[in-house]
Amino acid sequence: MAKEPVIRKEQGYTVADMGPLDLLHEYTITSSAGETFSGKVWLKNRIGLTGTEISYGALPPGAKVPFAHRHHQNEELYIFLSGEGEMRLDDSSVAVKEGTIVKVDPPVWRGMRNTGTVPLVHLVIQAKAGSLEQSNQHDSEYRPLG
Amino acid sequence: MAKEPVIRKEQGYTVADMGPLDLLHEYTITSSAGETFSGKVWLKNRIGLTGTEISYGALPPGAKVPFAHRHHQNEELYIFLSGEGEMRLDDSSVAVKEGTIVKVDPPVWRGMRNTGTVPLVHLVIQAKAGSLEQSNQHDSEYRPLG
Numbered sequence: 001m002a003k004e005p006v007i008r009k010e011q012g013y014t015v016a017d018m019g020p021l022d023l024l025h026e027y028t029i030t031s032s033a034g035e036t037f038s039g040k041v042w043l044k045n046r047i048g049l050t051g052t053e054i055s056y057g058a059l060p061p062g063a064k065v066p067f068a069h070r071h072h073q074n075e076e077l078y079i080f081l082s083g084e085g086e087m088r089l090d091d092s093s094v095a096v097k098e099g100t101i102v103k104v105d106p107p108v109w110r111g112m113r114n115t116g117t118v119p120l121v122h123l124v125i126q127a128k129a130g131s132l133e134q135s136n137q138h139d140s141e142y143r144p145l146g
Numbered sequence: 147m148a149k150e151p152v153i154r155k156e157q158g159y160t161v162a163d164m165g166p167l168d169l170l171h172e173y174t175i176t177s178s179a180g181e182t183f184s185g186k187v188w189l190k191n192r193i194g195l196t197g198t199e200i201s202y203g204a205l206p207p208g209a210k211v212p213f214a215h216r217h218h219q220n221e222e223l224y225i226f227l228s229g230e231g232e233m234r235l236d237d238s239s240v241a242v243k244e245g246t247i248v249k250v251d252p253p254v255w256r257g258m259r260n261t262g263t264v265p266l267v268h269l270v271i272q273a274k275a276g277s278l279e280q281s282n283q284h285d286s287e288y289r290p291l292g
Contacts, residue, residue: 012250012253013235013250013251015240015246016246016248016249017247020244020245021245044278048249049221050276050277051197051274051275051278052198052223052271052273053281054271064291066291067290068289068292069287069288069289070287073279073285074280075195075198077198077200079200089156089158092156098166099166100163100164101161101163101164101189101193102160103159103194103195105158108158108159123269125200126282127195127197127273127277127278128197128277128278130197131274131277131278132196132198133219135220135272136199139217139218139219139220140216143213143215144214145212145214
């Protein structure tokens, strides 16, 4: 049986336990063509996100995402946590590692490969471009700790 | 001078180098009251996000966020990368560590403290609740690798 995060839904919030980041490769996804890939977990449907789709990825050494893609509406943010790799962005290449963030506008063709010897661990965050109306103090109310 | 990520804006994408996650404490923010806090970096204005506000946090051992807050429009997602802590969610407490994700609906009062001996490293993602209209294959176009 495929590995699943442990999820607890409460009134107003949801808690998920994904397990250690160095075991992300135990998660698998199956493509519409029936191929299985390890090290990818999608969160939106699992925890009920309504403003983003977020995934964890752990691309194995030597592997690449097997296609390039671009978006119609959504801005994507790639946040790299460990490992070494390369993103292809239209006709350019960008080296990525722990601490690299790449924000990609919808129409740019993108791909990724692991150029190192350990998994390339990263998060990918999709949100509708232009959808954030306000944030931080403009969207918040504060109170002292009780 | 305060530490700043190294940022490169290109046509259609932006690359930021935040540096190693275990040096996040070198980033500082200053409150409107003039107090300085270490280990927090906001990304939206730095890299031009339009669908999310995202921050990195490295809450020091023994520290807590000095107030509780809630949101008007925005769903928040807390992604914990290392360390140990506790989130307060209205009248409940949730233990958090590497691999814990907490999705919080706008009206829930939230706070956080570090209960461990190393920094509590995490990401916080804000997006307008209900703003994601489509994602993944419903928002994407694919092509073979060139």
